[in-house]
Amino acid sequence: MRWEPSASLETIFKRARIYQQIRTFFSDREFLEVDTPVLSKSTNTDAQIASIRAFNQHEALYLQTSPEFAMKRFLAAGSGSIYQICHAFREAETGRRHNPEFTLLEWYRVGYDYHALMDEVEVLIDTLSDRKNSYRRVCYRDLLIEYTNVDITSIQLPELREKSGELLPSANTEDLDFDQCLDLLLSMVVTPCLKGYVFVYDYPISQAALARASVGNPAIAERFELFHDDLELANGFSELTDAKTQRSRFDKDNDLRAAKGLPRYPVDEHLLAALESGLPECAGVALGLDRLLMVLLGLDSIDQAICFTD
Amino acid sequence: MASYSTSEFRSGLKILIDGDPCSIIENEFVKPGKGQAFNRVKIRNLKTGRVLDKTFKSGESLEAADVIDIDMQFLYSDGEFWHFMVPDTFEQHAADANAVGESHLWLKAQDSCQVTLYNGSPIGVTPPNFVELDITETEPGLKGDTAQGGTKPATLETGAMVKVPLFLEIGEAVRVDTRTGEYMSRVKK
Numbered sequence: 001m002r003w004e005p006s007a008s009l010e011t012i013f014k015r016a017r018i019y020q021q022i023r024t025f026f027s028d029r030e031f032l033e034v035d036t037p038v039l040s041k042s043t044n045t046d047a048q049i050a051s052i053r054a055f056n057q058h059e060a061l062y063l064q065t066s067p068e069f070a071m072k073r074f075l076a077a078g079s080g081s082i083y084q085i086c087h088a089f090r091e092a093e094t095g096r097r098h099n100p101e102f103t104l105l106e107w108y109r110v111g112y113d114y115h116a117l118m119d120e121v122e123v124l125i126d127t128l129s130d131r132k133n134s135y136r137r138v139c140y141r142d143l144l145i146e147y148t149n150v151d152i153t154s155i156q157l158p159e160l161r162e163k164s165g166e167l168l169p170s171a172n173t174e175d176l177d178f179d180q181c182l183d184l185l186l187s188m189v190v191t192p193c194l195k196g197y198v199f200v201y202d203y204p205i206s207q208a209a210l211a212r213a214s215v216g217n218p219a220i221a222e223r224f225e226l227f228h229d230d231l232e233l234a235n236g237f238s239e240l241t242d243a244k245t246q247r248s249r250f251d252k253d254n255d256l257r258a259a260k261g262l263p264r265y266p267v268d269e270h271l272l273a274a275l276e277s278g279l280p281e282c283a284g285v286a287l288g289l290d291r292l293l294m295v296l297l298g299l300d301s302i303d304q305a306i307c308f309t310d
Numbered sequence: 311m312a313s314y315s316t317s318e319f320r321s322g323l324k325i326l327i328d329g330d331p332c333s334i335i336e337n338e339f340v341k342p343g344k345g346q347a348f349n350r351v352k353i354r355n356l357k358t359g360r361v362l363d364k365t366f367k368s369g370e371s372l373e374a375a376d377v378i379d380i381d382m383q384f385l386y387s388d389g390e391f392w393h394f395m396v397p398d399t400f401e402q403h404a405a406d407a408n409a410v411g412e413s414h415l416w417l418k419a420q421d422s423c424q425v426t427l428y429n430g431s432p433i434g435v436t437p438p439n440f441v442e443l444d445i446t447e448t449e450p451g452l453k454g455d456t457a458q459g460g461t462k463p464a465t466l467e468t469g470a471m472v473k474v475p476l477f478l479e480i481g482e483a484v485r486v487d488t489r490t491g492e493y494m495s496r497v498k499k
Contacts (some may be wrong), residue, residue: 048345092368093347095339169351171365180367183345184417188365211346225343235343288343 004309011297012307016288018128018296019085022105025127031107036070038087041185042268046209046254047260050091062265063137066286067106067272068210072239075108075282083107085289091282097291099233099309106243106282114222114238117283118199119255121234123227125197129296139202144182147190152182152204153219164308177182185217191230210246211237217231224304226287228295236285243275312374316366317347318327324356324377326362331356331428339368351428356426356433359411376408377426379436382425392417392435394425403430415452415470416441437488442497443467445482454468 005012018247026033026245043051044140064070066088074082088104122135150163157178164181165173167189173181182204201224205213207220222238240246247267254264284307295306303309314325326332332353341347341440347368354361356377366372376430382394382403390402401424402479409432417423418439426434448464463475464484472486474493483497 033446046344048341048347093339093341094317095341096338168365169350170363176346178368180346183342184348184365187340187342187345187348188350209343233344 006309007304007307020292021128023129026083031083032079034074034084036067042266045250047253047256052089052091064088071267073274077277078278082107099302099306103289104286105289106286108282110280110282112238112283114224114283117236117292118224133197137199140200143200147193148185159244185215194227194229200225210240212240229292233291234285234287236281241279243272246275313371316368316372324375325372326375331377338388376407377428379424379426386419403432405435409433410435413437415468440485441488442483442485445480451477
């Protein structure tokens with residue numbers, strides 16, 4: 001029986017050092033460290049994310065797919081800027097870069113928008129990698145034009161399917177919807193070309209998740225992702241603070257789930273009530289710590305970064 | 311027939327793609343944190359031997375292919391077909407040139423090999439990794455030359471051409487790696 005950790009001792013020590021550096025980084029900036037429950041009666045409605053269920057006697061609960069909802073309840077209660085290091089869980093996500101249980105660093109900066117938060121992400125990553133890195137920032141639309149010649153502001157679905165099929169002959173694009181085509185292009189054509197740290201920002205509003213719409217352009221969400229080469233490391237937003245918009249996004253997610261034959265998930269009424277009472281203007285980001293370790297130590301697969309994957 | 315979802319894809323799994331039996335070589339899960347998941351799969355078409363890339367939406371299912379590998383004994387070739395027998399049952403199968411492919415270069419009567427059956431018919435033959443075959447044709451050997459590194463071409467009893475050391479003679483046996491077609495050692499009879 002192989003009982004040893006799947007990560008090397010070097011990685012285990014590096015993880016411990018990074019946790020210390022993170023805590024120093026945020027305490028220097030007067031963030032509050034918080035701890036939210038892993039088990040919840042409601043969960044993320046995102047149709048592309050499946051929650052792992054757990055049972056307490058006869059009550060079905062969900063393992064959190066991210067600590068976002070609970071953290072926003074702290075913010076609405078007046079906590080000020082907060083962070084936490086936690087485990088998150090996603091069903092059926094297994095692969096070289098995915099593990100159903102993984103580690104997130106998530107933080108919220110009161111008074112920041114997503115551009116200011118990108119600056120802070122850079123400072124943190126420089127701190128954790130003990131060097132000054134260079135970062136590229138490019139908006140989603142420009143990035144897609146650069147590598148695929150697809151302009152999301154003008155292309156229609158039939159043409160997008162055709163174009164995606166040409167760029168990726170291995171895929172059957174006939175039954176993909178607009179966002180699925182974009183995901184396919186981004187994952188399989190665009191990100192494999194990226195080099196070093198790259199922020200992609202201003203996602204289409206259909207992929208807003210919990211980001212607010214851009215003040216100047218309702219077709220765009222104030223959302224960013226950070227990649228290192230083709231590895232996705234972080235996802236951040238200027239947070240949506242409007243309860244009504246948030247409820248309608250949850251409902252739309254659940255309608256999409258139903259259309260795909262997936263179960264509707266219970267909506268987090270506590271979060272909606274918190275937004276109702278008032279969430280301060282803030283920006284938040286989740287950074288995958290296992291993947292960051294892969295980058296910092298040059299590891300090929302996530303099981304080398306996670307201590308136990310058996 | 312059973313079917314397999316992308317989450318069950320693993321190396322060696324046999325599935326039907328565009329009506330052809332295929333074997334999965336590699337399966338990579340690709341998913342943006344928020345967005346559609348895909349599986350990028352490297353597949354070998356078992357009929358043509360060609361390797362191709364396919365991309366599926368995660369959760370899609372493909373029909374299983376009724377493909378099995380069975381150890382059989384090679385009996386003989388009649389010029390058109392190569393005949394094999396399952397040792398336990400004496401059941402015989404005839405494979406055509408398409409199914410046998412380049413493997414015929416390593417097939418010696420009585421040797422065992424792996425025959426791949428699709429819906430009960432042979433579509434592929436895999437020789438053992440190492441075979442021992444007699445030299446039927448080669449230039450005369452250079453006496454005493456066992457240390458020098460030179461090689462010469464030799465024809466083996468199955469028709470395969472292999473580079474062998476200079477000292478070997480017609481009638482001697484050699485051990486060959488069938489995956490690379492390279493001479494490994496001389497076999498003492």
